[in-house]
Amino acid sequence: MDQELRSELQKQGVFTTTLEDLYNWGRKNSVWPLGFGLACCAIEMIAASMSRWDLARFGAEVFRPSPRQADLMIVAGTVTKKMAPQVVRLYNQMPEPKYVIAMGACAISGGPFKQGYNVLKGIDRFIPVDVHIPGCPPRPEALLHAFMTLQEKIDQQQLTGAGRARHLHADKPSEFPVPEFGEHDLQPPNNPAVWKAPKMTRNG
């Protein structure tokens, strides 16, 4: 059914929907995050779930203690190289469909520790991140915005066809290689299937 006919029917007081829309509507309003914080951003995440910012409005207040019951991983804080394998393993243990919000400067890029030796320069080097939030730490409003962005993304995902969501492709992986804590750096230092080093180009 095309959009025109649908809006025409809506004017007459007949509301129509598709199975896909209904399914995504249910999905986006019950995103259960993994109860998991790494640093100071976790405090903002906790604040966002409490009464003042009230994450429950998005159906996302149920922080699960087990990755098996979670839909969303909020990487809230500094991911050290020692912690990165555990983060990736937890992500691997989450059932599909799963989403990741990288919260704060550290989780998206290493933040103030980017030049250091022991902090991972962004969790998107190992797992696919859906929403990045900048900030040090981001305010709960920023996390709410990330939630709404993620909800929009879930709402637009297709169930069938070539453009269907990642988790519905049988050949796309659900698990990503867990890096090992090596002598100098994580081995491998990034997952080439997920992240490619940006190419430097100089003009003039």
Add this chain to the structure above:
Amino acid sequence: MSGDNASYLPVIILMLAAVGFALAPLTLAWLWARNFSPKKPGQDKNATYECGLESKGDAWIQFKSEYYLYAIIFLIFDVETVFLLPFAVAFTGLSALAFIEMMVFVFMLVAGLVWAWQKGVLTWK
């Protein structure tokens, strides 16, 4: 007779509805998963523990059996106290037979204490 049976009909209907209410979402979820989402099992996903760390070592480890001594000493002192207290309260009203029975019980526990003493369990090392 038929009137008695008919009175249970709503209960049966309610029970069927309850079972259906519980099974319908499970069936729907199962059908949905079968038709739309491909199965993607993996090594990490099928792992027993979910703390993020890999489990190490063997679960078949041996515990020291010496702990039974603590259990026996506990029985001697704790259980004896529990029975001695009502015994002391009801002491004046007891018959001779009950008194002898209680003494046998106390003797059995004291014998255990003597055994433990002789074994050297009470010595702090």
